Amino acid sequence: MYYRIYLGTTEITDNKSNFSMYPNPSSSQVKIKSSLGGQFKIINQLGQTVKSFNATATIETTVFVGDLSEGMYFVQGTDGASEKLMIKK
Known part of the structure; x- marks a missing residue:
């Protein structure tokens, strides 16, 4: 009896967002700048x-x-990546 073992690699992707936002935390408005744009x-x-x-x-x-x-909320960009947003009153 013998066994075959297959080794492989998978691609590791960086899920870092393509946008930035400030101020965070915020109570009234946030400014978002995106390199991709979209919804x-x-x-x-x-x-x-x-x-x-x-x-x-x-x-x-x-x-x-x-x-x-x-x-706490999450802002999700077009690419599916998200950033945490804190709302303070």
Whole structure:
């Protein structure tokens, strides 16, 4: 009896986002600058989209977040990568 063992490699991808945002934490608005642009979503801890907006590549976009409850959210970009956003009141 013998066994064949196959070894292989898988590609490791960097899931770093292609956008930046500030200030974080925020109470009223955040500014987002993206190298890709496109549709963005703000997602609550339950996985629900609470806000969506479009951003143009390389142009800073201001997003009003003053209507969101205090807590932790995720901003998800077109590429699927996300960044944590804290809302403080």
